[in-house]
Amino acid sequence: MSWYTLSPVEIQAFTLSLWVATVSVVFSLPIATGVAFLLARRRFWGHGLLNALVHLPLVLPPVVTGYLLLVAFGRRGIFGPVLEVLGLQLAFTSAGAALAAAVMAFPLIVRAIRLALEAVDPKLEEAANTLGASPLRVFGFVTLPLILPGVLAGAVVGFAKALGEFGATITFVSNIPGETQTIASAIYALLQVPGQEAAVGRMIGLSVLLSVGALLLSEILARRMVRK
Amino acid sequence: MSWYTLSPVEIQAFTLSLWVATVSVVFSLPIATGVAFLLARRRFWGHGLLNALVHLPLVLPPVVTGYLLLVAFGRRGIFGPVLEVLGLQLAFTSAGAALAAAVMAFPLIVRAIRLALEAVDPKLEEAANTLGASPLRVFGFVTLPLILPGVLAGAVVGFAKALGEFGATITFVSNIPGETQTIASAIYALLQVPGQEAAVGRMIGLSVLLSVGALLLSEILARRMVRK
Amino acid sequence: MTVELNIQLQRDEFFLDAYLSAPAGVTVIFGPSGSGKTTLLRAVAGLERVDSGYISIDKANIVGQAPYKRAVGYVFQEPRLFPHITVLKNLKFAQKMGRMGGGQDVDEVIDLLELRPLLSRYSAALSGGEAQRVALGRALLSAPKCLCLDEPLSALDHALKQRILPYLERLRNQTKIPILYVTHDASEMARLADHIVLMQAGRSVLSGSATKVLADPAAVPFLGVRAAGTVISGCIMPPDPITGLAIMSFAGGQLILPELSQPAGREVRIRIAAQDIILATEMPKGLSALNIFHGVITDMHQGQGPGVMVQFRVGQTLFLARITQYSAGKMGLALGKTVFAIVKASAFDPAGIGT
Amino acid sequence: MTVELNIQLQRDEFFLDAYLSAPAGVTVIFGPSGSGKTTLLRAVAGLERVDSGYISIDKANIVGQAPYKRAVGYVFQEPRLFPHITVLKNLKFAQKMGRMGGGQDVDEVIDLLELRPLLSRYSAALSGGEAQRVALGRALLSAPKCLCLDEPLSALDHALKQRILPYLERLRNQTKIPILYVTHDASEMARLADHIVLMQAGRSVLSGSATKVLADPAAVPFLGVRAAGTVISGCIMPPDPITGLAIMSFAGGQLILPELSQPAGREVRIRIAAQDIILATEMPKGLSALNIFHGVITDMHQGQGPGVMVQFRVGQTLFLARITQYSAGKMGLALGKTVFAIVKASAFDPAGIGT
Amino acid sequence: QTFDVYAAASLKPAMDEIAADFMKQSKQTPRLSFAASSILARQIEQGAPADVFISANLGWMEHLQDLMTLNQAPKEVAMNRLVFASRSSVPLQPELPDILKRLDGGRLAVPLIASVPLGLYAAQALQSLGFLETLMPHLAQQDNARSSLISVSRGEVALGILYASDVASAPGVFSVSDISAQLHDRVTYQAIPITLQGAKFVDYLLLPQAQAVFQKYGLLAP
Numbered sequence A, B: 001m002s003w004y005t006l007s008p009v010e011i012q013a014f015t016l017s018l019w020v021a022t023v024s025v026v027f028s029l030p031i032a033t034g035v036a037f038l039l040a041r042r043r044f045w046g047h048g049l050l051n052a053l054v055h056l057p058l059v060l061p062p063v064v065t066g067y068l069l070l071v072a073f074g075r076r077g078i079f080g081p082v083l084e085v086l087g088l089q090l091a092f093t094s095a096g097a098a099l100a101a102a103v104m105a106f107p108l109i110v111r112a113i114r115l116a117l118e119a120v121d122p123k124l125e126e127a128a129n130t131l132g133a134s135p136l137r138v139f140g141f142v143t144l145p146l147i148l149p150g151v152l153a154g155a156v157v158g159f160a161k162a163l164g165e166f167g168a169t170i171t172f173v174s175n176i177p178g179e180t181q182t183i184a185s186a187i188y189a190l191l192q193v194p195g196q197e198a199a200v201g202r203m204i205g206l207s208v209l210l211s212v213g214a215l216l217l218s219e220i221l222a223r224r225m226v227r228k
Numbered sequence C, D: 001m002t003v004e005l006n007i008q009l010q011r012d013e014f015f016l017d018a019y020l021s022a023p024a025g026v027t028v029i030f031g032p033s034g035s036g037k038t039t040l041l042r043a044v045a046g047l048e049r050v051d052s053g054y055i056s057i058d059k060a061n062i063v064g065q066a067p068y069k070r071a072v073g074y075v076f077q078e079p080r081l082f083p084h085i086t087v088l089k090n091l092k093f094a095q096k097m098g099r100m101g102g103g104q105d106v107d108e109v110i111d112l113l114e115l116r117p118l119l120s121r122y123s124a125a126l127s128g129g130e131a132q133r134v135a136l137g138r139a140l141l142s143a144p145k146c147l148c149l150d151e152p153l154s155a156l157d158h159a160l161k162q163r164i165l166p167y168l169e170r171l172r173n174q175t176k177i178p179i180l181y182v183t184h185d186a187s188e189m190a191r192l193a194d195h196i197v198l199m200q201a202g203r204s205v206l207s208g209s210a211t212k213v214l215a216d217p218a219a220v221p222f223l224g225v226r227a228a229g230t231v232i233s234g235c236i237m238p239p240d241p242i243t244g245l246a247i248m249s250f251a252g253g254q255l256i257l258p259e260l261s262q263p264a265g266r267e268v269r270i271r272i273a274a275q276d277i278i279l280a281t282e283m284p285k286g287l288s289a290l291n292i293f294h295g296v297i298t299d300m301h302q303g304q305g306p307g308v309m310v311q312f313r314v315g316q317t318l319f320l321a322r323i324t325q326y327s328a329g330k331m332g333l334a335l336g337k338t339v340f341a342i343v344k345a346s347a348f349d350p351a352g353i354g355t
Numbered sequence E: 001q002t003f004d005v006y007a008a009a010s011l012k013p014a015m016d017e018i019a020a021d022f023m024k025q026s027k028q029t030p031r032l033s034f035a036a037s038s039i040l041a042r043q044i045e046q047g048a049p050a051d052v053f054i055s056a057n058l059g060w061m062e063h064l065q066d067l068m069t070l071n072q073a074p075k076e077v078a079m080n081r082l083v084f085a086s087r088s089s090v091p092l093q094p095e096l097p098d099i100l101k102r103l104d105g106g107r108l109a110v111p112l113i114a115s116v117p118l119g120l121y122a123a124q125a126l127q128s129l130g131f132l133e134t135l136m137p138h139l140a141q142q143d144n145a146r147s148s149l150i151s152v153s154r155g156e157v158a159l160g161i162l163y164a165s166d167v168a169s170a171p172g173v174f175s176v177s178d179i180s181a182q183l184h185d186r187v188t189y190q191a192i193p194i195t196l197q198g199a200k201f202v203d204y205l206l207l208p209q210a211q212a213v214f215q216k217y218g219l220l221a222p
C-alpha cells in the first residue's frame, strides 16, 4: 500500500464525511434561512434569546454540545421516547452524526444568511409588493434570489465546519468505523497514538481537498449569480 | 463555597478568556478586513488559494491547527528563532492563546466582512471617486462605515468562537491555570473526570453569559448604526 | 372606480394633510419639490402608514390593508427593477402577480414602450430612460385597480414621451382605473390631467377638474405662469381639403391644428398656454397665424410681475391670455371689450394634444 | 480649460463613438434615451474604460488616469448620496476631497440649493428632488476641473429650476470650467448651452456652438421641431421709462422682455423658439405683442410634416420661424421677400434667458 | 517558585489534591496542565517547558523516551483496573451470551481501541476472552474514558468497559463484572521526570501521603 492509497476504512470515512456534511447542510439551510429571516426582519419577544440560542454551539466546547445532544436526543434523552415512536435512532448512528454537524454549523449558516438579508434593499421588496406579490412570494421571487450568494456562502462555511467537526460528533455518536467515523474523528483517533503522521496527513489532505472543492464550486456559482 | 461562588482559578480563567477573546478579535479585525477586501474585490493569481487558506482552520480538526501552530511558532518551530530574536514567546503563553483563538475565529470574521463588502453598492464608491476621494479614502469614509454592521457581526461571531475554542488552544499553549487556561479549556479538563458537574455548569454559565453579553451589545450597536 | 382619501401623517417635521377624490381618469398631483407628492402616493399604495383618515378604492376603505392586496400599481421615482432577473422576467413577474389576471398584453406593452431590444438585459445594463420604461411596463402589467405614477416620464426625451403619452391616454380611456400622476411638466399635466390636485408644503391646496384649475387665475401662483392656460375639448373634423390641415371644432369655433394623427370624429383636448395667445384690437391681416378668434373680455387679473392675465370668451369657451400691462394699457383693454386672439397652429405641441 | 475627446467603446451590442470639444462653458449633450449620453459622461469621469481614443482636459490626456485624480465632478442620474451620513456631512465630505481646496463656499451652495432645512437629515428621509439637489451641491463642492451633470434638474419643478439655473450660469461664467450637461429639456438646453453635441445611437452626429446648432435647419430632426429656434445675444439696456419693461439690444434691433432681474449693461442670451414667431406680410397694428421686427427671408426648409422653417435676417441676426406650408403659400413667402416677425414679450420663459 | 506538571486529564482530581499537599510542605508550586496525553506529549516534543509528564499512555511515554535524552527512567505512580460497568447493578456473567443479552442489540461503550489506553486494554481483554471479533460491530468507540462513562451513566449503552476508579466516583454507575488483570497489559500510570525539580515531585508521588490520595480516587498502588 503506497502512501497515497486509501484503506477501505479511510474510504468509508471519506464517503461518510461527505454524506454527513451534505445532509447536515441541506437540512439546516431552510431552517437557518427561516431563523435568519426572523432575526433580521422581525422584532419579537425572545429575539435576543433566539439569537443567543443559535450562537450557543459556537461558544460551548463541542463536547458540551455533544453532551447536550445526548441529553436531548439520546435513547433516554428528553426526546428519546418521541424518537423511538418514530423509529428514529440518532445516538451512535450516521443520522446522529449529521445532526451534530448540523447543530455545530448552524450558527455560521444563520449568520451568513442574516447578513445577506440585511443587505437586501427593502425598496425592491416594496416594489414587488405593489405588483401584488404576497410576502411569501416576495420572499420566494425577490428576497431569496437576492440572498442566494449569502446562502451559498453560509452553505460552504457550514459544509467546511461540518467536515471539520468532531468534538460534538464523537461525543454524541461515538466513532464507529463505517457508521459514524468521519474523516475528522478518524484524524482525531489517529492523533492519539504516536507515529501516525503519514496517515494523519493523508486524511487531512482528503478533508482539505473536499472543502477546497466545495469552496471553489461556491465561488464559481457565486460569480455566476453576480455576473448578470 | 456555595454553587455560584467562583474559585480564584475560575476567576482567572474567566478573565483570561475575556482577554484572549478580545485581543484575538481586535487583532484579527483589521487583517480580516484586508483579506476580505482582497477576496471580495480583487481577482488575482492565488485568489482561490488564499480563500482556501483562510478557511483551513474551519475544516481542520482544531488539534491539527494547534499542532501546526506549534510547529510554526513553537520554541523549536519554524519561526521560533525569529520570535526569539523579537523577544516574543507564543507557545505556552497567553499571547499564544490569543493567536490560536484568532486563527480559529479568522475564517468566520473574514466571511462576515466579505459578505458585507459584497453588499456595498459600488455606485456609492464611484460617486466618492468622482468627488476626488482616493481608493484609500473611499474605503475609509464610505466603504468601511457601510460595512460596519458586517464587521460587527464578524467580531461577535469571532468573539464567541474565540471564547468557545479550546482544541487549538490547548494544543498550542496547553492548559496552565492562570496562564493559558481559558474557560473552554477549563471546561475540557473538568469534563475528563466524573463528578464535576457543578463546576462544569458554572463555567458553561459563565461563558454563555459572556457571549450573550457580547451578542446583545452587538445587536444594540448594529441597530443604532442602521437606524439613521 | 374612484380613489378617495383624506389622510394625515407626520414624518419628523413633515406633516401631510391631503384630501383627494380621483375618479376614473388621470389625476395629476402637482407641487414643488418636497411638498409631499411621493408621500401621498406611498400612502395610497400602503407603503406609508397614515396616522388618521381614510383611503378608499371603490368605496372600500383600504387603510390597514396589506400593500399587496391593494392592487395599486406603482412606478417609483427611481426604477427599482429586480436586478437578478432579465427585463422580460421583470415584466412576466408583474403579470404573474397581477391578481385580476388579464391586465395588459405583454407584447403590446413591450412594443409600445420599445422594450423589445432590452428584453434579455439585466437592469444594470440599461440607461436611465430604458430602466424607467421597464418600470412603467411592469406596473401596467400587474393589472392594478389604481395606478400611482411618480414622474414616470421625467427621464425620457421629448420624442419618446410623445410616443408613450397616447398609450397612457388609451389606458386611461379603456381601463377606467384612476391614475394618480405626479409630474413637474406642465404640458404633460395639461395633456393628461382630467383632474388636478395642487400640493403645497404637505397640504392639498387646490383641486378640481383640469379645465377649471388650469383656467383659474387663482391657481396661477401654484402652477407657475407658464402652466396657466385653457384646455378646450372638441371634435376632429375631416381635414381641410385645400390646406390639408387638421381642424378641430369646439364650442366657440374651429381651431386649425398642426399635423395630427387622430381620425376624424375623435374627441380631443387641447391646451393653449396663456402666453401663446396674442391679442389685437383690430382684425390682423397677412399673418402666418391661422387661428384668429373674436372674443369678449370677461376677466382681467394682474400678477406680481409686469403681466396681466386676460380671460376672454369665444363662443362658450373661456380662454386665458397673458400679456404685458403696458400692452393692455396701450390697447385700452377692459372688461366687456372685444378682442381678436391670434394663435399659431404650429405652436401646439402635439404632446399637448390629448384624448 | 477645455475637454476634448474622441473615444470608442463597446458594451455588448452598444457601440459608442463620440467626438467632442468642450471649452469653458456649458456643452449640452442631447439625444434620445439610450443614445449613449451617460456612457459618454462616465468615460470622461473614468468610470467607463474606453477601447480606443483619447480624452484630454487642458491638453493633458487623462485616459488611463484613476477617476479620483481626474477632478471630474459628476452628478449622476440618480442621487447616490452616502446613506450613512447626514446631508451636511455629504457636502463636507465632497469639500474635503476636492483637491484644489477652495472650490465653492458651502454656505453659498446650501442657500442656493435651498438645502438648509435638510442638513441634518439622512438621504433616506429626502424627497427625490431634495436628494438630487444635495447631489448637485456635493459635486459643486468637490472643486472639479470639469463637471459632468447627467440630468441634474430633471427631478425638479419649474420654479426650483428657475432658481437654480442662474447659479449654474454664474458658475459657468465665473469658474471657466467646462460643464458637460445632459438634459432632455429643450429650454434648459437653450438657456445654458454654449455648445451642443447631438447624440444618436452612440454617435455624436452634430456639434457646434449653441447659436449655430439651434438655428441650423439640419439639426431640427435631431432636436425635434419644438427645440429649434434662435439664440441671440445682446446687452441689457436701462428699462424703458414709459413701459417699465426691460430692453435688450442686439445686432438687429431691440427686444422687449418680460420682467428680468438682470442689471443694465449685462450680456444676456435669449432663445426664441421657431414656433413662437408669427410672420406677417404687412405691419400689424393694435397688437398685444410688443416685438415686431422687419426682416428678409434668407432660407426656407420644408419638414416632413405640414410645417416650413423660415430663416430670415433682422439686421445681422438670423431668426428661425416655423409656420404652416399653407400660410407660407398664402402669404407668398419666398427667398428675398420682406416679412414682419411678431414675438410676444411674455412668451419668453425667464428660464430661457441666460447669461 | 513554580514548575510545570503535564498530566493526563483523567488524573485531574487526584493530582489537584496531591499538588495542593505538595505546595504546603515545599516552597515549590506545581502548575498543573491537563490535556490528552497525545497533546501533552507533542507539546513536550516541541519544547514545552514541562518538568514532569504523567500519563497512562505508554505509547507516548516510549515515544518521548526515544526522542529525548532523559536522565531518569519513567516511574509507575499508580495502577488501575478494568470493569464492565452498567446503570443496572445486576451482575454480569462475563460470557458472550450474557453480554450480548445485556447489550440487546445496543452497543458496548469503550474508548478508541486503537489509541486511547483504556480502549487498548479493553480490546486486549476482549481479545483474550475471545469475544473481540463478535463484539467488534457492537463497540461504540469514544474519544476518551470520560465519554464512555457518560454513555453508560446516561443509559445510552447497557454496558461499558471502564476504569474501576471512574466507576467508583460516578454515582449511579455500577461495576457489574471485574475484568481480570491477567487478560491485558498492566494498567499503569507513569511519570517521566524531565528536570530535577520534576524528579523531586515524582519522588513525592511515590510517598505514602500521595499514594493515599491516589487510592482515595480509586487508583491502586503500583
Ligand SMILES: Nc1ncnc2c1ncn2[C@@H]1O[C@H](COP(=O)(O)OP(=O)(O)OP(=O)(O)O)[C@@H](O)[C@H]1O
Pocket (backbone or CB within 6 Å): C011, C012, C013, C014, C031, C032, C033, C034, C035, C036, C037, C038, C039, C040, C077, D124, D125, D126, D127, D128, D129, D130, D155
Ligand atoms: N422618512 C422621512 N422622514 C422625515 N421626513 C421625510 C421622510 N420622507 C420624506 N420626508 C420629507 O417629507 C417631505 C415630502 O417628501 P416627498 O418625497 O413626498 O416629496 P415630493 O413632493 O415627492 O418631492 P419631489 O418632487 O422632490 O420628489 C420632504 O420634505 C421630505 O424631506
Ligand SMILES: Nc1ncnc2c1ncn2[C@@H]1O[C@H](COP(=O)(O)OP(=O)(O)OP(=O)(O)O)[C@@H](O)[C@H]1O
Pocket (backbone or CB within 6 Å): C124, C125, C126, C127, C128, C129, C130, C155, D011, D012, D013, D014, D031, D032, D033, D034, D035, D036, D037, D038, D039, D040, D077
Ligand atoms: N453595462 C452595459 N452593458 C450593455 N449595454 C449597456 C450597458 N450600459 C448601458 N448599455 C446600453 O448602452 C446604451 C447607452 O446607454 P446610456 O446610459 O449611455 O444612455 P443615455 O443616453 O444616457 O440614455 P438615457 O437618456 O435613457 O439615460 C443603452 O442602449 C444601454 O442599454
Ligand SMILES: [Mg+2]
Pocket (backbone or CB within 6 Å): C037, C038, C039, C077, C150, D127, D128, D129
Ligand atoms: Mg417625490
Ligand SMILES: [Mg+2]
Pocket (backbone or CB within 6 Å): C127, C128, C129, D037, D038, D039, D077, D150
Ligand atoms: Mg442616461
